[in-house]
Amino acid sequence: MKAKKFYAGALGLALLAGCSGDVGNEPPALGPGGVPPGQNPPPPVGSDMPLPGGPAPAIDDAEAAAVESDLGVQLNGTPLYARLVRLTHEQWANTLSDLLPLDTFGEMARRLTTDPLSGLFPNNEQALFVTPGLRLDYRTAAESIAEQLTTDPTLLSSLLSKYGQDAESFIQNFGKLAYRRPVAPEEQARLAALYARGNELLGGTDPTATGTQLVLEAMLQSPNFLYRSEMSAPGTPLSDYELAAKLALQLTQRGPDAELLAAADQGMLSTPEGYRAQAQRLLGSDSARQNLLSYHSYLIGLSRYDTIEKAETVFPEFSEELRASMIMEAETYLDAAYERNWTLTDLLTSRTGFVNEQTASLYGVQASGAELQEVSLPEDRAGFFTRVGFLSYNASMRDPDPIHRGVDINDRFLCSPIPAPPANVPALPDFEPGQTNRQRVDAHSGPGTCGAGCHAVFINPVGFAFENYDAIGRWRDIDNGQEIDASGSYPFATGALEFNGAANLMQVMSTSRQVHACYASHMLQYVLGRDVATRDAFSVAAVEAASSAGSSVNDLLLSVVESDAFRVRQGQ
């Protein structure tokens, strides 16, 4: 019962239609207005008001560890809980595109010093800081943007009519959107003083043009533009403005718009209804759709598919066009999750396919032309992992690669604790006459070999389920003269489950709590923009419960941004 108390108190997580109930360790559904049953109604409006129910209680580490172990996924990240998180280059470009009348921000972002990789997702706080090189890039960009906008009379006039003709109103109005909060009086004074020196410092004659140019240069290099902040005390909610910034940046990859900031002005983000209304509005935007596609693309590792290559002697049908079609198909499939309001189970098991003349024959269906057409695929094509992109990527130029198919799914969808392989491992022996791929891999890495711990238990069973798909993803019944055996058993956290073939494996996975928890931990990582650790086990469990109960991935996003993990200051 203690764990339940934590879910209700520490999480306050809103569960949506289709995922109510109070079963086992699931968190309770929130009542009307997002308030958990039995808790106090929301406090009056005000940006610094505590959340319903008061400050979140401290997290019990031992209990979190127990929940983590129960979920069967490893939450071993090392979050910094940074109070200042730099915008990603994507967020930088999108935000500027919304604020300023230029259309070259995407191109400019390509010139910014890139961030070193930090985990699966590029928005992890660990990589987001300002290096000396990036600081020069920001300055170069700010100077160029300011000059372009203020030396062209048409652009300048459009800028001023949007934000105000005089120094004070320009600084106030542009500043609010750029800083994602009202400009403070001392900031206003500093910027106004700079504005007043425009002609002097730029050697110009039009004080409005030069003043605006200087102020733009400064504001675009300001930490208040470049970083999103979380300044509230540990365990207390973020301010309305901080929430507005976080919501917009994390759900749409761009800064908050005027409507969201107006809601913050009125303290509406401190009320569950007001907060939810804004979150839902953002989730309905095209940016949210793009954001969900990005999340899934990173999760799958879609960018790797560019390297798919096949031996001409074995697959004469392989071409650059086929590879491009595979990638386009994978993207379209992942994108469908948004509009069709798919659940994780749908992603794992849907037979909706998107094929063209290049890929149709690989699935045994008909299609003409280069455009993708929606079709219903045969029963053996359940979900993303039975599609030709994944199957071809995880294959050599000639043969399917059960080991990497297994590793990919273990890593990204089962969160299994597989260590890195040891170095200097002997090669697989050559095929013996009549031996199948599976038999050979098994003989080398299966039970009784040195690879037994990882391969026989975790990797090979998952990979072998896909043995019916060749190296470009076409169905096959026979391997080296023998009938394919795609059966196996996987040790889920809740116990071993058996399956036969990939479609069946996907059905089994879609009912596994561990798979939903793994997906939940990745979604939290992406939406929170940080690693997840054992302390996040309650949040993971709550999202897992919603996903297992059939919440769409869109609704899961909503539940994440409504969770304390998102709204309440974590860390020190």
Add this chain to the structure above:
Amino acid sequence: MRTKSLSRRSWLVGSAGVAVGLPFLEGLQSRSAWAQDEDPVFSLYIVTANGVVQRFGSEPEHFWPSQTGPLTTASMEAEAADRATGILSEYADSLLIVSGIDYPFRSTGCGHAQGFCQSLTAAKVNGTDNKAMSSGVSVDTVIAEALNPAGVEPLTLYSGLKAGYINERISFSAPDQVRSAEGNPWNVYQRLTGLVSPGGDSGDENLAGQLAARRQSVNDVVGEELQAILNRPELSQDDRLRLEQHFESLRELENGMVGMALSCTEEGLSLDEMQALDSGDAFRRDGVIEEVAALQLQLAAFAFACNATRVATLQIGDGTDSTRYEVNGQPTERFHWISHRIKSDGNSGESIPEAVEWHTAIDRIRMETFRNGIAEFNKYAVGNGTLLDQSIMMWTNQVATGPAHSFSNLPIIIAGKAGGRLATGQYIDVDGQTNNKLYNTLLTAAGVGGGAPVEDFGSSEVSGGVLSELLA
């Protein structure tokens, strides 16, 4: 001292991706990069992936020269068909090939990541696998701090795929902080050319002075806003460190990049090729790794000749470089698989019968790229010799061998004479020395100690000192 300010980059002035003319160079031809009495040394460190084909267990030897001792063009040429190093024969006189160098610390996980982390740091590795980070700074950081004007970072270059497991991982600005590496040569070029004042060195001090004053005023405002945040007591130590780094970087690089070399010219830069690779992010695609590496080497030479920095690094390939090289006009399996000799990134997979042949061919391709890079350095006339004579170009690999990921007998090839400070024209076996000593030696040759030997680079857990046989 003449002050120097920095201009915006031309890429931002032009519309999407259009190159803008760069008039700066004409005004610079008449200036020399450094004063007559100076003797600068430029350092470039190149780290590749997946090992080389050298004798190890049953692996054949196709890399090192057959015997230690003096290197001549004739002796190297004679072995060029069998030994990858032979491809560099033309520059025998400027080469110092060193075997017997090991990493100080054994691998405790993925050798690729741990190798990269130690390759230029000689420091212990924190974390394992794709989380591995160096606990110390890399050699380029030390050189930049000692020899570059304050705030001028090392040039950090990259070529190849960034597949997302272990990307850039050789240059560390601080413990656990890896420096971002630029994989797009066009961006590198733009950054370098942006480091010149708008009045150029054509002598328009007025314009330069005006820009400096304006930037100072803007910086003052930005700095005050940063300081206001830094004053917040809520910040953690980590927040504070990051913001302080940002704050520090606001200092104008007034002493930076003063003047240009006599021969600093964009003639001979393959700008069309760089732009073509920029378009649609083609530089990131599979199959252009060597082309990009060649351009990056060209740009490193350009940067040095223009005195923009004294040090650069180039990482070729990510941790488990999966580039598909073409060998004899045919595509091959992923390089990482080839280096394992099996169709796998891991420890089990079908054997690749052509693996050794393919890896040997890839070593040779890489050596040709290096040779072309040496030629780029040799092209710039400097003082009585060439830029190559004033440089240290070191080529190495994250691991010594493919299948075993060995950390012993790393391939070390140094080209360039460091202004006559290196004992070039030799192949020396130092027989089991840790790489911190190699770097002590090269840092000394680069002038980091200001004439005194550098003896304590890298981990304090291994013995220090220089390898005096490498010094002239």
